[in-house]
Amino acid sequence: MADLAIVVRESAYDRILTPLAFAYLAASSGQEVEMLFVNWAVRALSKKYADEFPISAERAGSEEWLKQQISSAGLPTRISDLLRMLAQTGKVRLYACTLAAQIFGVEESDLIEGAEFLPANEFVAKMAEAKVTMTF
Numbered sequence: 001m002a003d004l005a006i007v008v009r010e011s012a013y014d015r016i017l018t019p020l021a022f023a024y025l026a027a028s029s030g031q032e033v034e035m036l037f038v039n040w041a042v043r044a045l046s047k048k049y050a051d052e053f054p055i056s057a058e059r060a061g062s063e064e065w066l067k068q069q070i071s072s073a074g075l076p077t078r079i080s081d082l083l084r085m086l087a088q089t090g091k092v093r094l095y096a097c098t099l100a101a102q103i104f105g106v107e108e109s110d111l112i113e114g115a116e117f118l119p120a121n122e123f124v125a126k127m128a129e130a131k132v133t134m135t136f
Helices: 013-028 039-047 061-073 079-088 099-103 118-128
Strands: 004-008 033-037 090-098 116-120 134-136
Touching: 004 013, 004 118, 013 033, 013 061, 013 079, 013 090, 033 039, 033 118, 039 090, 039 099, 039 116, 079 090, 090 099, 090 118, 099 116, 099 118, 116 118
Parallel strands: 004 033, 004 134, 033 090, 090 116
Antiparallel strands: none
């Protein structure tokens, strides 16, 4: 049973950072985390698309500044590197929604290391057992 279950649906670079940060903070404190990536966000788990997320429209023009801030904080700026960091904690499980993967073109061979497919209904059962759930 996970301590924290997170549904990630945002696909803008600046918006996907928040659930990744919450997952890392929880894992760093010893909590088990399960994350389901749905809609366009499922592409974050793809080797092909993970680092192609644009910054949100309302923050247009601030991508370089944001990446400098992230780097100054000692963190990687690439989504793929952040996800790898999460997987390496051994506390975070990364799931690609099977339906979202089908719709948004993510093949099993494209999944980043440590990610796997999971039907959304199975994740809903995991959410029911988790101590805390979050949606971004």
